[in-house]
Amino acid sequence: MGSSSRELKIFSGTAHPEFAKRICAELGVELSRAKHFRFSDGELGLSIEESVRGADVYVVQPTCNPVNEHLMQLFIMLDALKRASAYRINVVTPYFGYARQDRKTKARDPISAKLVANLMEHSGASRLITADLHAGQIQGFFDIPVDHLTGxxxxxxxxxxxxxxxxxxxxxxxxxxxxxxxxxxxxxxxxxxxxxxxxxxxxxxxxxxxxxxxxxxxxxxxxxxxxxxxxxxxxxxxxxxxxxxxxxxxxxxxxxxxxxxxxxxxxxxxxxxxxxxxxxxxxxxxxxxxxxxxxxxxSIAPLFAEAIARVHSDRSVSSLFS
Incomplete structure (x- = not known):
């Protein structure tokens, strides 16, 4: 996997934990511990159950149905990891929800893909690793590195x-x-x-x-x-x-x-x-x-695992885009 002085940690939301486990199996690492729960009024709760200080963290969460809940859970995880002093917070979103709302097709339409990009960055994301965005120009909505893989x-x-x-x-x-x-x-x-x-x-x-x-x-x-x-x-x-x-x-x-x-x-x-x-x-x-x-x-998890390994060890990922 290459060498890095930073500890590699992989967390998963509730959207697709099996995908996160497949990535961990490819990399030979354990899935990091986080507890997801819901308050009685429906609000989402989270507890990061191990130290992430100074770690190179990867959060696996496709923003699929229910899209809004999975997005909010992702933002909460990013915020918690940022406040816990993670060195770098990489978002691994195999499927990027709201990607089809990438431009105005008629008057007064929102550009929701750009809004999601803004919220992701503001929540603490340092990098995005995703695949086959519906509109490739969404990469330009971010001011952080975007690794755009393909299936x-x-x-x-x-x-x-x-x-x-x-x-x-x-x-x-x-x-x-x-x-x-x-x-x-x-x-x-x-x-x-x-x-x-x-x-x-x-x-x-x-x-x-x-x-x-x-x-x-x-x-x-x-x-x-x-x-x-x-x-x-x-x-x-x-x-x-x-x-x-x-x-x-x-x-x-x-x-x-x-x-x-x-x-x-x-x-x-x-x-x-x-x-x-x-x-x-x-x-x-x-x-x-x-x-x-x-x-x-x-399973496209091996491709994502290879991208994570290369990012973690500061190696080029460009060959994975083709």
């Missing part, structure tokens, strides 16, 4: 290893479910040495999470199509794209994403959709009531 190699390598007969250039096409995901899809396609296609969709700005598939740019007829996105939330985008691909003659359709938010009707939609398999990273926990036979979850 694309993890997902692409899964297809290489598990679908070898199908991963041939003339048989597979990687598909961006919208124009905004072209860069991500291109990286995925390069990894698989595959062709690229794009779903040109028109999104309703009046109804949240509602979109209409319009056209497929690229050749998908008779091919195995792999849809790649950063987030699957209500699954409307992915399921509509899959239906459009099938209509245009795709032989099979797979879907993959770094973040499986899976809110609202997502599970019902995925269950009914003409999608052969859905591959997700484990940035967000997958509860029992959301597990389907067609959903596979891969």
């Amino acid at each position: 694309v190699p993890l997902l692409a390598n899964y297809f290489k290893e598990n679908f070898p007969s199908e991963i041939k250039r003339d048989e597979v096409v990687v598909v961006a479910p919208d124009v905004g995901g072209v860069v991500r899809a291109r990286r995925f396609a390069v990894t698989l040495n595959a062709d690229l296609a794009i779903v040109d969709k028109r999104r309703s700005h009046d109804v949240a999470n509602l979109c209409e598939v319009m056209e497929i740019i690229g050749d998908v007829e008779g091919k195995v199509a792999i849809l790649i996105d950063d987030i699957i939330d209500t699954a409307g985008t992915i399921c509509n794209a899959a239906a459009a691909l099938k209509e245009r003659g795709a032989q099979k359709v797979y879907a993959c994403a770094t973040h499986g938010v899976l809110s609202g009707p997502a599970i019902e939609r995925l269950e009914k959709a003409d999608i052969d398999s859905v591959i997700l990273a484990d940035t967000i926990p997958l509860p029992e009531n959301k597990k389907l036979d067609k959903i596979t979850q891969l």
Whole structure:
């Protein structure tokens, strides 16, 4: 792991303690002790149960559903660690909530992603380690270092290893479910040495999470199509794209994403959709009531563990961004 004169400590919120344990297992360290509780009026409480003075601290907390509670818990942890004289407080947020509110799309809209960045820094964060932000420019909302990892190699390598007969250039096409995901899809396609296609969709700005598939740019007829996105939330985008691909003659359709938010009707939609398999990273926990036979979850914890090891020992992390 490299050497550092500072003690490494890893704390977890309640959002995804299993992910924190996976990181600790990779690093060969124990999860540091913190007690989370709730007061009778619903307020969140916290007790840091070991000294952090002078330590290099990492707080693991994806800000997934319930987003606001997990954010508030994170801010409380950062404040407590700052007041306890931690040397450096690194926030490890595999999934960054509010990332889709990164700009004003109409008059009087908030830019909530910037607000979260401000609150995180003010609470005591020295650094953010995250993955596949919905909008990459969110890195610029922070005045602290941001290490922006990606799950694309993890997902692409899964297809290489598990679908070898199908991963041939003339048989597979990687598909961006919208124009905004072209860069991500291109990286995925390069990894698989595959062709690229794009779903040109028109999104309703009046109804949240509602979109209409319009056209497929690229050749998908008779091919195995792999849809790649950063987030699957209500699954409307992915399921509509899959239906459009099938209509245009795709032989099979797979879907993959770094973040499986899976809110609202997502599970019902995925269950009914003409999608052969859905591959997700484990940035967000997958509860029992959301597990389907067609959903596979891969662990991205080793990548985060490597990033933590490098940051802790003051080594470059740039090679992890590709």
